[in-house]
Amino acid sequence: MITFRRAVQIFSLILFLLLLGLAVSSTDTPAPLDLFLLLDPVLVAFTAISARILAIAFIPAFLVLLVTLFFGRVFCGYMCPMGTTLDGGDKLFGTQGKKRPQTGKLSLLKYIVLFFLLGASVLGVSFVFVAAPLSLITRFYGLLVHPVLAFFSNETLVLIQPLAEWFGIDTLVFMRINTPRFATQLFVLAFFIALFVLARVSPRFWCRNLCPSGALMALVSRKPLIRRFVSDDCTECGKCAHSCPMAAIITDDPHITLHEECIVCRTCQNTCPENAISFNSVKAESTYEKKGVSLTRRQFIYSGLAGAATATVGLTGLNSVYGKPGPGQVAPQGLIRPPGALPEMDFLAQCVRCGECMAACPTNTLQPIWLDAGFMGLFSPALNLRRSYCSPECNMCGEVCPTDAIRRLSLNERMWAKTGTAVIFRRKCLAWEQQKSCMVCDEVCPYKAVEFIKEPGNRVPVPQVHEEKCAGCGYCEHFCPVQNQSAIVVTPMGAIRMSEGSYVAEGTNQGLNLSIRPKSAYDTQPEGKVWGKGFAPGFEDDNSGGD
Amino acid sequence: MNRREFLKCQATGLLWMLAGGSGILLPKRIMAGPVPDLAVVKGSPAAATRAAVELLGGMKQFVKPGNRVVIKPNMSFPSPPERASNTHPEVVRVIAAMCKEAGADRILVLDHTLAPEELCMENSGIREACKPISEKMVFTPSDESLYKTKKIPKGKVMTSTDIMKEVLKSDVLIAAPVAKSHSSAGVSLSMKGMMGLIYNRRVMHWRFDLHTSIVDLCTVLKADLTVIDGTRVLSTNGPRGPGKVLNKNTVIASKDMVAADAYAVSAFEWYGKRFKPGQVRHIREAHERGLGRMDVENLTIRAIDL
Known part of the structure; x- marks a missing residue:
């Protein structure tokens, strides 16, 4: 029999998955796609502390705490997608009915986790991504379950293709589902395997003993x-x-x-x-x-200090961009943040690594990173432009970001949110090095930032990047036919990172001249660039005598 | 041009469009005489396309009842017809309609696009234009499971490639490219357009000689009928543009891909200059390797103005 609670749980999980699904399918919708993330008290409260911000968007989490104060941890029992998933896992892998070992004092661990995160966030460092339940569960479904499902659906389509042909259903014959690919999915996989295995020790092992949001709610629900x-x-x-x-x-x-x-x-x-x-x-x-067992004051303080100490170690890491940019800052090479990402320190403090932006990215260029940006940047999003380009006409990542670590930009502002600048590696370039006629980077560049010029001694035209026109979208890097590392690579140089203000104004100020082919100008028959004296790329000189 | 002339012009155009559209008046008049190597018709996209194919003896010369037909237009870019980086939707529609009239069993319009597929099918206008003929005929296969490896016995540099399964299964292949310049290949016409039917075209840039591998590809993907859309010609900055668009209102049709491409090279200005077909190396190589003829001056050409 399905109890009232099960019904609410299932409905809540379906709603969560539905919102995630809407984000994944890049649907333009007024629905609050990040609603569930904003219900997570630890995720929201500690982000507010580490990023020193208060936003209206944070109200849902405080409402959850308020409800907990009066009605107890109903969020855990009824709404949390993590809890429901673990209940499901318990049904599948758990040992119902059998006697399980009492875990007793283990339940104090969650307070240690909570105060560890608090200690770090006081110093402006966000570690919520290792333990905030909604961050973890969003990654589980968005970056692990979603690609696996897409893969199986596509394989099914391939399998039934003969059938579809037999029945003449062309839509089905040609339908394919692109499987997104993600880095760091091994972490998510290992983490959740561990949680499901722990379900054999006790049901809801995570919620009882480890969940910091559970701990925070426990603190306010001693006497509901x-x-x-x-x-x-x-x-x-x-x-x-x-x-x-x-x-x-x-x-x-x-x-x-x-x-x-x-x-x-x-x-x-x-x-x-x-x-x-x-x-x-x-x-x-x-x-x-x-009164239940609780941590001693000393234990609270120690766990807070441990968090602060870890944060300090993070801040003194080589790749930590603490303070103003300047000589000696070893910013990670080739790390391209999504368009509209805040300045790096703010970005890391505000980003909860939920993976919503990556799951929603329609070209799958947005990837979680491992330790490229030090351990403070673990699982944060970065563009992998070899995988795919970052469309200048898309602002999906900013739309779904629950904490505005990636700013919500209008399409025009987004178009100016420069993420980097393309650099040509002449030794790899077909035109520069092998004198092969290739202009792919120019063909695909939406900003028209690549120009081909005649170079003395080279029989084919060679590419050149106009830095002031380049927004670092990575079309060139993605499509470059050179194998392995592209001959044209986007570097973070010149990326505009601002916590407020207009990218158009800032870009114009910096002398940038960014424009993608305006749709309205299609019918004006724009003239192309003028090639030097009768130069026609791809044609040969007429020396055949005309046979 | 004064108003009267303008109106006259419009009226004539309309009449021809009706005639062409109905497909009844036209054949009788222009079918007379032997079938030429090249048909060149000036007029509106729809009427000129129909007339050009009729000049070659009509679609029944190429498509038999029950045939599976693949039409390969250019729709690789999400830009509208006036930009001339894609084939005019009317040209594609008329070809598809004529195939249907000839009794084709299955007609597909296929291209492996560079830009996002949905945008290409939408913005090119091709999917919409083909809807009256069939709701589902325009597709942009990009998944490797829709391709099959095919040997190229006559290939000089490229000896095998993955080609769309639907193309391999088809009875008739119709090339329907737009006439445009191409920064690497000089021009992108029917021969270069065949690169839109294979899975990995990058390799033709980085491993092989582009021109030679285009000819290699065309030894296995030899169009039965080529209809070049020169209603608008992207004269500079191809293949994507934006570039200089020449409104030439011309449609070129031939059984011979090389001849059609060669004629298009010589018929239009490229980068403000005139070129001989032999100045485009893949056309010259195709001619030398016996794939077709680029010596258009020795071919029979029927040119009419609608």
Whole structure:
């Protein structure tokens, strides 16, 4: 039988997946695609602290905390996609019914995680991405499940193609689903395998013992308004304690509830043979209240200090761009941030590595990185322009970013959000090095930033980049026919990174001249660039005598 | 041109369009005489296309009832017809319609696009134009599972390549390129256009000699009918443009890809200059290797103005 709670959980998970699906399919929609991420209290609160910002968008998470204050951890029990997924995992891999070892004091770990993250975020360093549940679950579905599903769907289409041909359904014959590919998916895979394996130790092992958002909500739900109440009918059979997924009921005395651990799933209520359990607003102080074990003050402080210390180590890493850019800053080479990404330090403080931007990126150029930008930049998004270009007419990553680490730009502003500048490696270039007639970079450049010129001693024209016209979109790098590393590569040089203000104004100020072929000008028959004296690329001189 | 002339012009155009569109009046008059090597018709895209094919004896010369036909236009770029980087949608539509009239069983319009597929099919106007003939006939296969490796026995540098399965299965291949300049190949016409039917065209740039490998490719992808859309010619900055667009209102048709390409080279100005067909190396090589003839001066040409 599907209980009310299961129904809400499933509905909530479906809604979460639906919003993610809308983001993945680049649908232009007024729906709040980042809604669930903004419900995660730790993700939002610590981002606010590490980035020193307060935004209206952060209200949902505070509402969740408010609800928790009155009704307990209902978010964990009913809404959290991570919790629902783990419940599903428990059904599949767990050991229901069997006796499981008590995990007891392990549940204190989550407070250590919480204060570790807090310590780091006070110093302006965000580590929420290693533990915030919504960040992890969004990556799980967006960067792991989504490509796997796409892969299988495509293989299915290939498999049924003969059938589709037989029935003459051409749409199906030609339909293919591009499989997105992502870096770092091994981390997500290993992480979730670990969580599912831990489900064999105890149900909701993650929520009980590790989840920092659970810990934060536990702190405010020690005495919620609506809470578990055991009447005198209780025979102390202990069935409820055994059935509780959160180990919130003391086995020795089932009257006692650890409210901060209770997710109001009401499993105990359904299990109780005496109907002795109810969830009510408890007016009188029950005699059966007991304080759960908690960290000592010293432990709190130590975990906070550990977080701060780790953050400091991160800030002193070679690749950390702490402070103003200048000589001696070893910014990672070739690291291209998405268009509209904040200045690097702000960006890292604000980015929660949920992977929403990468899942939504229609060309799949946006990839999570490993340690390219030091461990503070772990899993942050960067463009892999060899994989694909970054379309100047797309602002999807900014649209879906829950914390505005990538700014939400109008299409015109986005067009000016320069991500880097293309550089030609002449020794690899077919035209420069091998004198082969190739103009692919010019053909594909939407900004018309590549020009081919006649070079003395070379029988074919050779490419040159006009830096002031180049926005670093990477069409050239992606399409360059040279194998392996492209002969034209976008470097972060000249990227515009601003936390506020207009990219058009800034770009114009810097003397940039960025324009993609304006649609409105199509019918004006624009003249092309003027080649030098009768030069026609690709044609040969007439020396044949005309045979 | 004064107003009267203008109106006259419009009226004549309209009449011819009706005539061409109906396909009843035209054949009787222009079918007279032997079938030429090259048909060159000036007029609106739809009427000129129909007339050009009729001059070659009509579509029934190429398409038999029950045939599977693949039409290969240029629709690699998300730009509208007036930019001349794609084939005019009307040209594609008329060819497809004529195939259907000739009794073709299955007609597909295929191109492996450079730019995002949806945008290309949408902005080129080709998918929309073909809708009246069939809701589903324009496709842009890009997944490798839709291609099959094919040996090129006569290949000099490229000896095999992956070609669209649908093309390999087809009975009739019709090249319907737009006439445009190409920064690497000089011009992009019917022969260069065949690169849009294979999976890996990059390799033709970086490993092989581009011109020689184009000819290699055309030894296996030899169009049965070539209809070059010269209604607008992208004279500079091809293949993508924007470049100088010449409004030539011309459609060239031939059984011989090389002859059609050669005629297009000599008929239009490129970068403000005149060129001989032999100045485009892949055309010259194709001629030398016996794939077709570039000596257009020795061919029979029927040219009419609508």
